[in-house]
Amino acid sequence: EADIYQTPRYLVIGTGKKITLECSQTMGHDKMYWYQQDPGMELHLIHYSYGVNSTEKGDLSSESTVSRIRTEHFPLTLESARPSHTSQYLCASSPWGRDRAYNEQFFGPGTRLTVL
Amino acid sequence: GDSVTQMEGPVTLSEEAFLTINCTYTATGYPSLFWYVQYPGEGLQLLLKATKADDKGSNKGFEATYRKETTSFHLEKGSVQVSDSAVYFCALVTHGNYQLIWGAGTKLIIKP
Numbered sequence: 001e002a003d004i005y006q007t008p009r010y011l012v013i014g015t016g017k018k019i020t021l022e023c024s025q026t027m028g029h030d031k032m033y034w035y036q037q038d039p040g041m042e043l044h045l046i047h048y049s050y051g052v053n054s055t056e057k058g059d060l061s062s063e064s065t066v067s068r069i070r071t072e073h074f075p076l077t078l079e080s081a082r083p084s085h086t087s088q089y090l091c092a093s094s095p096w097g098r099d100r101a102y103n104e105q106f107f108g109p110g111t112r113l114t115v116l
Numbered sequence: 117g118d119s120v121t122q123m124e125g126p127v128t129l130s131e132e133a134f135l136t137i138n139c140t141y142t143a144t145g146y147p148s149l150f151w152y153v154q155y156p157g158e159g160l161q162l163l164l165k166a167t168k169a170d171d172k173g174s175n176k177g178f179e180a181t182y183r184k185e186t187t188s189f190h191l192e193k194g195s196v197q198v199s200d201s202a203v204y205f206c207a208l209v210t211h212g213n214y215q216l217i218w219g220a221g222t223k224l225i226i227k228p
């Protein structure tokens with residue numbers, strides 16, 4: 001069973017607030033990802049990281065930012081939340097496979113964000 | 117560019133029916149193929165995978181065969197249960213590209 005955690009699971013917050021969504025994994029995976037997903041809909045990659053001090057933007061433009069100071073921790077921050085940010089945010093991690101080939105992603109349970 | 121196309125949902129079946137969820141792909145090179153499942157209120161989890169042509173991935177009674185000639189990876193199960201109700205995502209990754217390319221997801225509803 002994967003050990004990847006996200007907090008909070010649910011968050012309702014007012015417009016203009018700064019929020020940080022937490023993601024931690026205890027598997028020692030180098031690669032980590034943030035996805036945005038409307039419930040039951042397709043996933044959109046918004047940020048990813050190949051390791052400590054590595055952060056990249058994904059395919060979907062996002063006003064959020066991320067940091068990767070420790071291998072196990074990959075928080076996502078919204079400086080000023082807006083109703084358009086209402087969505088589910090999924091964190092995932094994966095190890096490097098043999099010869100640095102792709103390996104499966106393990107997902108956290110998600111954070112359901114509602115901005116009023 | 118690389119892409120994955122899944123059949124649109126929702127797919128509604130009765131318990132014990134046969135399930136097929138179609139997935140086709142476009143990719144340069146030789147991709148690895150995956151099916152992920154998302155149960156209500158949860159994150160995604162890997163259901164099965166195949167890394168080369170003619171490989172069959174299987175798990176929990178689900179199967180999918182990597183068909184290079186038809187660029188397909190259809191998900192099948194012989195007898196579905198209510199507990200199989202979920203959203204199913206097909207995905208691929210090509211060698212040297214470390215990001216998954218996702219399909220849009222197919223919602224499966226199983227009625228007792």
